[in-house]
Amino acid sequence: MSAPQPVHQRILLKLSGEALMGDDAFGINQATIERMVAEVAEVARIGVQVAVVIGGGNIFRGIAGGSAGMDRATADYMGMLATVMNALALADAMGKQGVTARVMSAIDIQQVVEPYVRPKALQYLEEGKVVIFAAGTGNPFFTTDTAASLRGAEIGAEVVLKATKVDGVYTADPMKDPTATRYTRLSFDEAIGRHLGIMDATAFALCRDQKLPIRVFSIVKPGALMRVVMGEDEGTLVTA
Ligand SMILES: Nc1ncnc2c1ncn2[C@@H]1O[C@H](COP(=O)(O)OP(=O)(O)O)[C@@H](O)[C@H]1O
Ligand SMILES: O=c1ccn([C@@H]2O[C@H](COP(=O)(O)OP(=O)(O)O)[C@@H](O)[C@H]2O)c(=O)[nH]1
Numbered sequence: 312m313s314a315p316q317p318v319h320q321r322i323l324l325k326l327s328g329e330a331l332m333g334d335d336a337f338g339i340n341q342a343t344i345e346r347m348v349a350e351v352a353e354v355a356r357i358g359v360q361v362a363v364v365i366g367g368g369n370i371f372r373g374i375a376g377g378s379a380g381m382d383r384a385t386a387d388y389m390g391m392l393a394t395v396m397n398a399l400a401l402a403d404a405m406g407k408q409g410v411t412a413r414v415m416s417a418i419d420i421q422q423v424v425e426p427y428v429r430p431k432a433l434q435y436l437e438e439g440k441v442v443i444f445a446a447g448t449g450n451p452f453f454t455t456d457t458a459a460s461l462r463g464a465e466i467g468a469e470v471v472l473k474a475t476k477v478d479g480v481y482t483a484d485p486m487k488d489p490t491a492t493r494y495t496r497l498s499f500d501e502a503i504g505r506h507l508g509i510m511d512a513t514a515f516a517l518c519r520d521q522k523l524p525i526r527v528f529s530i531v532k533p534g535a536l537m538r539v540v541m542g543e544d545e546g547t548l549v550t551a
Pocket of ligand 2 (some may be wrong): 320327328365369375388389391394442447450451452455
């Protein structure tokens with residue numbers, strides 16, 4: 312019998328910035344990033360094309376207290392720069408584990424990382440390199456979740472995999488409501504209509520319009536990414 316095959320050939324993986332903190336209060340926890348990269352490396356090695364959108368919430372968020380009183384757009388540009396730092400750390404950790412990664416930024420910062428150029432990104436993916444999209448959408452007032460939907464649609468990913476601290480989409484924020492229950496599956500309209508805060512409405516709406524499914528799963532749970540890629544039941548699937 313032949314070995315089980317992945318159900319996805321090209322994925323857009325959204326990693327939250329906060330996930331990189333591990334148990335720290337801020338920044339990047341080295342052991343945590345190494346563990347995450349090991350999981351990404353495993354799926355890349357079985358031939359799945361992996362593109363990553365990385366968040367920045369472990370360093371700076373445009374709407375957070377630290378930016379109170381600041382012009383919102385300026386604060387958002389700081390948030391986007393935070394994602395560039397995370398992207399560099401992620402690419403470095405990938406290189407150390409033998410995975411070639413390329414960082415592409417949505418804002419021009421050419422001495423540091425190359426700009427996002429869609430055909431180039433597609434070329435890297437076809438060559439088996441991991442592409443890390445930095446600086447979100449390049450626009451203030453957006454989130455990296457929306458960047459994940461946007462880049463996912465642009466590169467023709469089969470699914471957006473949102474790897475986060477919780478293990479799926481719940482009826483309410485499980486960090487605040489212990490009685491909340493997890494959905495196995497729900498529609499984009501339900502997710503938007505019920506104001507489920509796991510992703511912003513812009514991100515959901517873009518995926519809905521492009522018929523691009525989203526799976527939300529835990530980044531903390533070892534092996535979850537591989538199980539998702541192999542088509543096993545993990546987290547919550549959001550579809551049309
Ligand atoms: N309905 C919901 N189901 C699951 N998680 C939710 C829900 N509403 C809000 N959340 C919150 O969304 C967070 C996951 O989103 P993520 O983007 O990784 O975090 P953050 O926005 O804090 O960086 C979880 O930590 C959880 O507390
Ligand atoms: O297209 C984008 C993506 C991100 N950001 C800014 O970058 C910050 C960090 O991104 P995000 O909060 O999405 O990161 P995560 O929640 O995944 O850690 C946001 O708060 C925004 O201020 C932005 O302005 N435009």
